[in-house]
Amino acid sequence: MKIENNYWLLKTEPSLFSIDDFQREQKTTWEGVRNFEARNNIKKMQVGDGAFIYHSSTKNNGIVGYGMISSPYFPDETAFDIKGPYYDQKSSEQNPLWWAIEVSFKQKYHKVITLSELKTIKALQKCRLLKKGNRLSVIGLDSIQASAIMEYINRGVN
Secondary structure, rough: OOOOOOOOEEEEEOOOOOOOHHHHHHEEEEEOOHHHHHHHHHHHHHOOOOEEEOOOOOOOEEEEEEEEEEOOOHHHHHHHHOOOOOOOOOOOOOOOOOOEEEEEEEEEEEEEEHHHHOOOOOHHOOOOOHOOOOOOOOEEEOHHHHHHHHHHHHHHHH
């Protein structure tokens, strides 16, 4: 698989939206992000960027698949839904605080690349994902980190 322009790691809880859901839908809106650093990362995304999909808050946390950013960022409409779990009264259609992005499904890996496995990849030692206490849901990866993940996958792990 070709590595794209920029690279991201997108965390999702499989009980809310799993790689199987993503594969079935083929495209999804990545919304509901309510952390300013993660929001700013969404604003940096460009069409064609690669996205590793990471299951979190589960027994087997890890990378489970791959997608591609398929739209420019746009206002996250879940922030305007007063009855929704992601409502933010400070965000409005005229002055949105939160952003969303469309992501297209590319691949589901045969095996979860666990957090423990990721910790063994030397090129990832400075990756934000591996920092103790990290809960950021949208993490930027440099080309060396993305290539190291892809090489690990291509070595027959998946």
